[in-house]
Amino acid sequence: MVFTSGTVKRKWMALDLPILNCATLRKIQLRLAALKKDKILNEDIFFLTEHFPIFTIGKNGQRKNLLISEKYLKDSGIEILRTERGGDITYHAPGQLIVYPVIDLKKNKLSIRGYVEKLEELMIRTSFDMGVKVTRVKNAIGVWTNSQKIGSLGIVVKKDITCYGIALNINLDLTPFTWINPCGLIGIRMTSIVQETKAKDINIAMAKRYMRKHIKDVFNITFQDYSNLDELYEDMKISDQMFED
């Protein structure tokens, strides 16, 4: 008889979604987190996706870090949304890889600080795979090339359940970042994998492939894939009614 050694890895549910409205995913995450907090749902879940263009501000972020006028904002057609996460203002758009784990930190044996370091590690490794060396900078959470920021981070934790996560710039138009003080930092510039490498063959699908591998390694987990939300809800035995306000 063969015995395997070591502990059994936790299994997360992986949801790889096409471009999704930030407000929609916000609602889904918060509801899943509430179900987890109330112990109705035990599964850990993570979302891999992109958002339509939007500025988001963290819970304690400041509107003054949006440097354009209301009219200019309106003319740009880009929405702005205040969210529950930490951090200040940032910009999301297609071409930026979003990873939002909705997980129980305690069950995954993670402290908040330890978890944030692992999220940074995901961005460092994924960037490296695509030819960009990035690092952490003391007192500035996120990941950076020499002096430019390439990946941002913001989370919220309620009773050990976390949501939101990371945003790594792959191949998006960076112009709207110049309309804000990204993360509340004055005078910093944002970059992307494509801007750094000039490689034309880099895209989100490739970034997702690398990211998926690193999520497994960094968190020492396995995952089960779901291609849409209905499939996920069915497996979790939760109904759409649970998502009604």
Added chain:
Amino acid sequence: MKEINELNIEDNLLYAEDHEWVKQEGENAVIGISDYAQDRLGDLVFVELPEIGSVFDKGDEFGSIESVKAVSDLYMPIGGEIIEINESLADTPENVNNSPYEKGWMIKIKIMDSAQLKSLMDKDTYIKQLEG
């Protein structure tokens, strides 16, 4: 991050599962977060505290803190009415990191039911929970 034996867990306080500490002062109690909690949170940049006069049950959210781009909630270790808050934390949230039991205290409450103090842990029990 500090090892468990490097943490400063004070003798004369009671501790909750969510890492808040409670110091009883007669009918009142002072509340903050432990050295373990501040260490695992990282540098605090924002502390949000409740209004004086608010009343909370044990386990209710009474505020939130932000560290390392992470917003986390604070929970009442026992129920009570807020009679004082540490207003200096608005400008110096780092005091929670540097001095979690003194300058970093968060709220003072009028205790609702002193029997709830019995649900809290002493230093030794709290350290055992941290090691567990």
